[in-house]
Structure formats: structure tokens, C-alpha cells
Amino acid sequence: QARCGTTNCYTDARTGAQGRKERMEYIVKGKRTKKDYTNFNRAALIHKKSYFFILIICLLCVFSDTVSSIIKNPRIENIIAQILPIIIIFAVYFVVFKIFRNYSFNSDKTLKDEITLTLTESGINYASFRGSVNYTVGDFRKIIINKHLIAIYISFSKAILIPKHFFNSKEEENEVELFIKENYLNRKK
Numbered sequence: 001q002a003r004c005g006t007t008n009c010y011t012d013a014r015t016g017a018q019g020r021k022e023r024m025e026y027i028v029k030g031k032r033t034k035k036d037y038t039n040f041n042r043a044a045l046i047h048k049k050s051y052f053f054i055l056i057i058c059l060l061c062v063f064s065d066t067v068s069s070i071i072k073n074p075r076i077e078n079i080i081a082q083i084l085p086i087i088i089i090f091a092v093y094f095v096v097f098k099i100f101r102n103y104s105f106n107s108d109k110t111l112k113d114e115i116t117l118t119l120t121e122s123g124i125n126y127a128s129f130r131g132s133v134n135y136t137v138g139d140f141r142k143i144i145i146n147k148h149l150i151a152i153y154i155s156f157s158k159a160i161l162i163p164k165h166f167f168n169s170k171e172e173e174n175e176v177e178l179f180i181k182e183n184y185l186n187r188k189k
Contacts (some may be wrong), residue, residue, distance in 0.1 A: 024183075026119040026176050030166035031112065037105045039148040040161055047144050062086060117162060119176065121183050124152065124160055135160065140184055145177055152184065 066082045105111055113128040123136040135154055142153040150162040167173040 024121065024179060026179060027116060028119070028162060028166045028176065029114065029116045030163065031114045032161055032163060034102065034105050036149060036161060036163040036165075037111060038101060039146075039163075040151055040159065041101055043144050043146050043149065043151060044157075044159075047142075117160065117166075119179065126160060137184055143180065143185055145180070150177065150180060152180070 063086075066086060069082050070079050110128065110130065113130065116125075116127045118125040118127070121137075123134060123139065126133045126135065135152075139154050140152055141155065144151040144153075144159075148164055150164075151159040152162070153159045162176070164173055167176065
């Protein structure tokens, strides 16, 4: 559930005039799920350029060698002998990745807490029953917005996750995304 639009009084520093200024604030609450954690890990892998670049180079090397070997000797036994190890490597990689992801999620009790995020122009207050932390716009390193979640990185590997199911409507989701783009993406440097 999100709430926005609180009014604050201000005094103009140059003229001393007093007035009211609209201050936007969004409050979102919810519990993150294993699916949210999985979507975050996928998004993180896709958006880490160095990892993605190394993966593409490795795939090109493996596939070029495999294809050239198959072209030289196109018998079915050779094709199976060349492709089977690649399939096994990918299967093991994804199984190990899934086991690690599940272990990480299950071992971190804070990931399962209900959280309340208060988004303001100056940053985010992250709160759960364990306590709260205030992050300023200067703390934000990178922001990822995809169809499943919003991830606001506060370090190389740690991010504030806002899954899309935290929002009550598509309109609310779009408002918060626009708010984040206007207040965090453009001001984070």
C-alpha cells in the first residue's frame, strides 16, 4: 500500500517568505518471497556487464570449438560427444545456482520479514520489526527496474528490493517508478 503527498511549510532563504511546499512520499509494505529473490538474482546477473561479457566469450569459445569439430566429423557419435558435455555443464551450473539461491534465501531470516519502505525525495527509510535504516540518494549506486521488481543498489551486491506485488495497482506502480527515476536516477551522482 502506497501513500503520497504530504505538505510541509518552508521559508524561502532569499526572501524570507513563508509558504507551503508539496513533498512527495510513498510508503510501500510487503513480504519478499523466494520468487522475488530469484528475480533479483536474474536481474543482477543480466545487468552485471563484466559477468555477461565473460559469459559470452566463454560460450563463443566453447561453441566455436564444438561447431568446428562437428563440421570436421559430422557423424552422430561425434555430435553427441561434442554437445553432451556442454549440456551437462549448463545443467550443473543452473542446478548449483538454484541450490545456492535457495540456500541463501532460506538462511537469511531478514529476507522473509515484512518490510516498510518510505520513499522521499532525499532517500529511503527501510524498516522491519528488527529496526530501521535511512538511506540517502548519495548511497544509491545503481537502479534496476524490470517487469518484476525495482532494485536500488546500496553496494556492489546489496540492494533494496521493491517487488511489483507490493503495489496495489498498476497506476501506483507507475507513479513510484516515475518518482524513483526523477528523484534517484537523476540525482544519484
